[in-house]
Amino acid sequence: MLALQLNDLEQDGIIEKNVHQLNPLKTDYQLTEFGKTLEPVIEAMANWGELYNQKEASNE
Structure with missing residues (x-):
């Protein structure tokens, strides 16, 4: 699920993914x-x- 959300954010241009070899x-x-x-x-x-x-x- 997290991978799907990160992929969506990357496709939308909100984040960029950096893979280090x-x-x-x-x-x-x-x-x-x-x-x-x-x-x-x-x-x-x-x-x-x-x-x-x-x-x-404060309500407790």
């Missing part, structure tokens, strides 16, 4: 310039998640 084979991924435009969205979602966790903790 080492033994054992090593693969890493990085955001493309286009993918970096999502950083504010991801940060906003992370901030919302923190607020949600604080709200839930």
